[in-house]
Amino acid sequence: MYRDHADFVLRVACQFGVGQAHAEDVVHDVFLVVHRRLHEYDGRSLRSWLYGITRRVVAHHHRGAARTRRREHDHAPVPRPIADPEQRAAMAGAVAIVERFVATLDEAQRTVFVLADIEGTPIPEIAEGLGLNLNTVYSRLRLARRRFEAMLVGVRSPEVRDG
Amino acid sequence: MAEPSDDARELLARYRSARVLETRARACVHARLVASIDGSLVPDRRRLVLTVAAVALATAAAVVLAASWWWDPSQAVATPSPRDDAAMFGHDDGTPRQTVIQPAEPPPRVAALPTADPGPATAPIDDVATSSPTPRSIDGASPPGPIPAPIPALAPATRGPDRVLAQELALVRAARLALDVGDAAAALEHLATHSSRFAEGQLAEERDSVRVEALCAAGKGAQARAEAQLFVRRWPDSTHAARMARACPR
Numbered sequence: 001m002y003r004d005h006a007d008f009v010l011r012v013a014c015q016f017g018v019g020q021a022h023a024e025d026v027v028h029d030v031f032l033v034v035h036r037r038l039h040e041y042d043g044r045s046l047r048s049w050l051y052g053i054t055r056r057v058v059a060h061h062h063r064g065a066a067r068t069r070r071r072e073h074d075h076a077p078v079p080r081p082i083a084d085p086e087q088r089a090a091m092a093g094a095v096a097i098v099e100r101f102v103a104t105l106d107e108a109q110r111t112v113f114v115l116a117d118i119e120g121t122p123i124p125e126i127a128e129g130l131g132l133n134l135n136t137v138y139s140r141l142r143l144a145r146r147r148f149e150a151m152l153v154g155v156r157s158p159e160v161r162d163g
Numbered sequence: 164m165a166e167p168s169d170d171a172r173e174l175l176a177r178y179r180s181a182r183v184l185e186t187r188a189r190a191c192v193h194a195r196l197v198a199s200i201d202g203s204l205v206p207d208r209r210r211l212v213l214t215v216a217a218v219a220l221a222t223a224a225a226v227v228l229a230a231s232w233w234w235d236p237s238q239a240v241a242t243p244s245p246r247d248d249a250a251m252f253g254h255d256d257g258t259p260r261q262t263v264i265q266p267a268e269p270p271p272r273v274a275a276l277p278t279a280d281p282g283p284a285t286a287p288i289d290d291v292a293t294s295s296p297t298p299r300s301i302d303g304a305s306p307p308g309p310i311p312a313p314i315p316a317l318a319p320a321t322r323g324p325d326r327v328l329a330q331e332l333a334l335v336r337a338a339r340l341a342l343d344v345g346d347a348a349a350a351l352e353h354l355a356t357h358s359s360r361f362a363e364g365q366l367a368e369e370r371d372s373v374r375v376e377a378l379c380a381a382g383k384g385a386q387a388r389a390e391a392q393l394f395v396r397r398w399p400d401s402t403h404a405a406r407m408a409r410a411c412p413r
Contacts, residue, residue: 001365002193007183014182027184028192032199035402039336043329091181098178117167118175125325142164145171152170 002031008047008119009054014095015102015114016058029057045129047121051111101151105144112137113144193400200402331357331366338373347381372403379411387411 006027013026033053041049098118102110111130115121116137127137167175184192338353354374361367371394378387391410398404 002196006189006192007179010184011179011182024184024188024192028195028199031196035196035200038332041329041332043325043332046325046328091177094174094177095181097174099182117171118179138164145165145167148171149168152168152174156170 001034005047005050006031009050011118012051012054012114013058015099015110016055016062017103018058018061022061026054026057026061029061030054033057045115045121045125047115047119048126048129051115097151097155101148104151105147109140109144109147112140113148116141117145117148197400197402197405201405327361328365331361331364331370334360335366335369335373338370338377342373342377342380345380347377350377351381368398368401368403371397372401372407375407375410384411384413388413 009027009030010023013023013030014020018026030050030053034050037053102114102118105113112126115126115129116123123137123141124134126132127134130137334353334357338350338357341347341349341353350373354370354377357364357366357370361370364370371390375387375391375394378384378390388411391407394401394407395404401407
């Protein structure tokens with residue numbers, strides 16, 4: 001399970017704002033929880049289950065990180081927008097664009113967009129895993145996709161990009 | 164519904180290939196995970212043993228109390244009502260309270276066992292996961308529920324690989340439960356069923372590790388050690404490898 005889903009957990013952790021350095025800690029913690037809680041897995045969507053665990057482990061991580069920052073008076077730098085075309089073409093650009101976009105989505109749309117369009121999970125499986133009506137999932141995905149396409153137009157448009 | 168554009172697909176594909184654990188980091192996290200899991204096994208086993216000991220003590224105390232009442236001439240005059248039984252044994256269902264066994268040499272950590280954590284570093288994470296292991300509540304569309312229902316009840320509603328995993332899990336879990344209550348033969352039967360139906364299943368590694376323990380518990384030490392060696396060869400990176408290497412000592 002670790003072999004098959006570690007990258008998925010890493011991506012979800014990063015989408016929730018965990019930095020690469022700490023994301024590995026989150027991956028470790030998530031699979032530790034999985035090991036202990038595997039008997040509670042109900043046989044529905046495995047990725048939805050992992051997504052939920054990751055989300056909670058990240059929340060826990062953020063609380064700990066916030067305490068550390070308060071102690072150290074340290075503030076994480078705000079990511080700079082990507083303006084360089086070459087950088088945009090690079091892998092790092094794709095990571096930044098996608099994760100910045102995902103961060104703008106509300107929780108409902110984010111979950112569906114991540115599971116469906118980023119991870120390729122079938123829609124019925126998502127609906128079952130989240131306990132949602134199929135139409136609800138389609139509706140949320142439609143809205144998220146529309147926003148994603150609009151964001152892509154903005155990223156590729158020099159006028160919009162450069163203001 | 165409109166499908167994502169080619170640009171969107173390409174970007175997302177690039178994202179998926181870029182945001183992965185690098186080989187070294189993957190191995191490093193895995194090694195830490197193995198160490199964490201291996202370290203947490205001992206307290207779990209100790210907890211089980213102490214729990215069984217507590218139940219045995221409670222049962223013994225109840226038997227002693229019942230016998231002393233039965234042979235006490237002063238109690239033989241009237242037949243006690245169920246309420247009297249409840250008062251004597253501590254509560255209404257006739258089983259003794261924890262307070263009954265306290266004088267009978269209780270293990271010092273028994274009272275704290277149900278909530279004892281294997282280690283301070285991992286306890287909060289466990290709590291986080293226990294609150295609700297599925298993401299259903301984040302949408303607010305479903306009421307937050309208790310721990311998911313047992314696999315057999317939900318398995319028919321599942322599909323695809325997850326359904327298979329649920330079936331695998333049910334068999335391995337049944338084997339583990341049988342082993343925990345000392346029924347090694349039943350555990351081996353469940354594992355044989357798993358082996359015949361899911362020879363290369365997702366839980367083959369787990370199955371093989373439980374089988375080594377079951378063989379050992381069944382008194383087949385030589386076979387257990389041989390299969391433990393095979394296990395380590397087959398799953399050198401397994402989280403169970405270290406445990407298998409020292410399984411069933413002579």
